[in-house]
Amino acid sequence: MKPNTEINPFIVGKYVSDEYFCDRKQETEFLIKQIRNGRNTAVISPRRLGKTGLIKHCFNQKEILENYHTFFVDIYATSSLSEFVYLMSRTIFEQLKPKSVKRKENFFNIIKSLRIGFKIDVISGQPSLDIGLADIQSPQTTIDEIFQYLEQVDKPCIVAIDEFQQVSQYYENNIEALLRTKIQQCKQTSFIFSGSKRHLMTNMFSSASKPFYQSAVIMGLEPIPMETYCDFAVSLFEKNSKHCEREVVQRVYNDFDGYTWFVQMMMNELFALTKEGETCKEDMIVTAQQNVIQIQQHSYMYILANMSVKQKLVLTAIAKEQTAKNITSSEFIKKHKLSSASSVQAAVKALLNNDIITQQDNIYRVYDYFFANWLRGEL
């Protein structure tokens, strides 16, 4: 078959298929093994390494497609149980849409509390779930019904809850305990909890005083090995009648410490810059990076505009250092003309909460490599 040169094979921001997905064979095998054995799993890794992609890739494997119903809910933007329940209901209903009418009727027989929103389009005959957040009047009843529904469908269900750490931030009390109880009662439904806020996720699953303690197998994620990624990237160029020097991929991988999203963004742009039949060379990397940063520039400005002056100063200081240690030391404060240790601490707290910087052990860095570059004014 003639390769489709219209498609940029370096996919960013969504999952398409095995063909565009690099490696993660062991991780996929591991996750499927947990599912097969009815265990819940918590996938914890820094941002942009590929947690969401890995879960979607697992859901796309033959064994899972044939034997399970899969649901994927991203709860990043939720702040209450009602919103959580609203998203769960919508996701399950949307998933059922292409399936039989009987199954949809069954959905409303069990999830009675949402029956009010069940509509049939008079023209197309298509059923829809016409509910808003305000219709979730009794979230605890609806969540009970949702789990009851999942437990009685014809195949076991897998529910992936992405950005699960959000639950620990809900304004209602004891939501973790409530969910833990409901989840424990499920016999044929397994759960994948994933999240990038390491301290929150680890605290939820590894702290003896927390409801989810020991209730899931914990799985970390490392960058894809460099040589494996190089094979993948070079072969995608070849399949599309282009070439790429291996050194280009190696340099991009090293520049971004193998963090999948950033590496894929760069390779996507490098692929776009390479004409059919030509070879991607190292001297194209600077242009590719400039182009990627240019696309993001407006969002960087927006982020800065919403920050206090102190936060901006600390952020720029961290960006300049690339990886910053001892940020409250007098040496760091003097070097970057900051005011005091306590003001640095307050700024860092806000920057961490807003996912602008990351912290591992005592080392801080701007989590978005392109943003860091832009802040340093290198380009």
Ligand SMILES: Nc1ncnc2c1ncn2[C@@H]1O[C@H](COP(=O)(O)OP(=O)(O)OP(=O)(O)O)[C@@H](O)[C@H]1O
């Ligand atoms: N194995 C892979 N092969 C190719 N591309 C991948 C792979 N894994 C992830 N990606 C791509 O990298 C990007 C980042 O991955 P993903 O969104 O899965 O990371 P994440 O860990 O869930 O990030 P976040 O914590 O920000 O939600 C995605 O755009 C995805 O398309």
Ligand SMILES: [Mg+2]
């Ligand atoms: Mg994700």
